[in-house]
Amino acid sequence: MRKHSTKLSLSEIANSDLRxxxxxxxxxxxxxxxxxxxxxxxxxxAGIPIEYVRNTLSRYLDKDFNPEDTLTxxxxxxxxxxxxxxxxxxxxxxxxxxxxxxxxxxxxxxxLFIKMAANIRNHSRDEEQRFFPRLRELEATGIETLSxxxxxxxxxxxxxxxxxxxxxxxxxxxxxxxxxxxDNDPPDYKLLMRLLRLLEFDLKVHIHKENNLLHRKLKNxxxxx
Ligand SMILES: [Fe+2]
Ligand SMILES: [Fe+2]
Numbered sequence: 001m002r003k004h005s006t007k008l009s010l011s012e013i014a015n016s017d018l019r020x021x022x023x024x025x026x027x028x029x030x031x032x033x034x035x036x037x038x039x040x041x042x043x044x045x046a047g048i049p050i051e052y053v054r055n056t057l058s059r060y061l062d063k064d065f066n067p068e069d070t071l072t073x074x075x076x077x078x079x080x081x082x083x084x085x086x087x088x089x090x091x092x093x094x095x096x097x098x099x100x101x102x103x104x105x106x107x108x109x110x111x112l113f114i115k116m117a118a119n120i121r122n123h124s125r126d127e128e129q130r131f132f133p134r135l136r137e138l139e140a141t142g143i144e145t146l147s148x149x150x151x152x153x154x155x156x157x158x159x160x161x162x163x164x165x166x167x168x169x170x171x172x173x174x175x176x177x178x179x180x181x182x183d184n185d186p187p188d189y190k191l192l193m194r195l196l197r198l199l200e201f202d203l204k205v206h207i208h209k210e211n212n213l214l215h216r217k218l219k220n221x222x223x224x225x
Contacts, residue, residue, distance in 0.1 A: 006038065006039045006040040006043075006050055006054060007039075007040065009035060009036050009037060010024060010029055010030070010031035010035055010037055010038075010042055011031055013057070014031040017061060019060065023053075023056055023061075024053075026056075027043075027046070027052070027053055027198070028046060028048075028181075028194065029053070030042075039053060046190075047187045052195075052198070060081070065081075067213055070139060071136070071138070071139045071214070071217060072136050072140075074209070074213060074214050075136065075214070077209070078206065082203075082209070083124050083127070083206075085202055086124060086199075086203075089195055089202075090117045090121065090199075092195060093117070093195050093199065094114070096188055096191060097114075106176065108175050109172055109176050112172055113196075116165065116168040116169075116172070119164065119168075120165060120203075131154060131158070135214075148222055151218065152222065155215050155219065158210065158215070159215065162210065162211055165203060165207065166203075166207065169204075172196065172200070176196060179193040181194075
């Protein structure tokens, strides 16, 4: 398992793996013109808690993932890498939104976020407590235990939720001006924009894994049945 020491410089991390360079970019940590700076120092100067950067590097780069894996392994990757992050970051973003002054443009973004977060929580809870255990059982006991119509309906409903979430993310990006921050913005505002950008990225990868990998595998099973 690869460890990203906080003492490593941004350029050393970017050199180690191109994916790491993209993650630094996601946090606005400029490895091209601040290459010799350590991750610790750069995060501190940018006002980003170091654990967010380190955990993101670790989540995306250290968790083994193979598109050919079993359903159970894919489900485990989705829950470990994405659901756990979502459960942790939603309350943190809600807390940061609480400090928003009334009457500002960001109030609309906050209202939209609160609705989106409620939908994400309901959807994720349903996946973890009902849908995913059913899929594990399906893999363990065989396709003949499956009601095709019911599963087809499930997939349509889940993918509708995903499409709604992607639509909300698009609106959120517009309402926040693309998560752009200025040097003189307050630290909490900067962190809020960075966490929203990170959440958007993570939800897109999360939904990609469910729609294009997990659900596609299930649709293939239905076709051969
Ligand atoms: Fe999910
Ligand atoms: Fe989902």
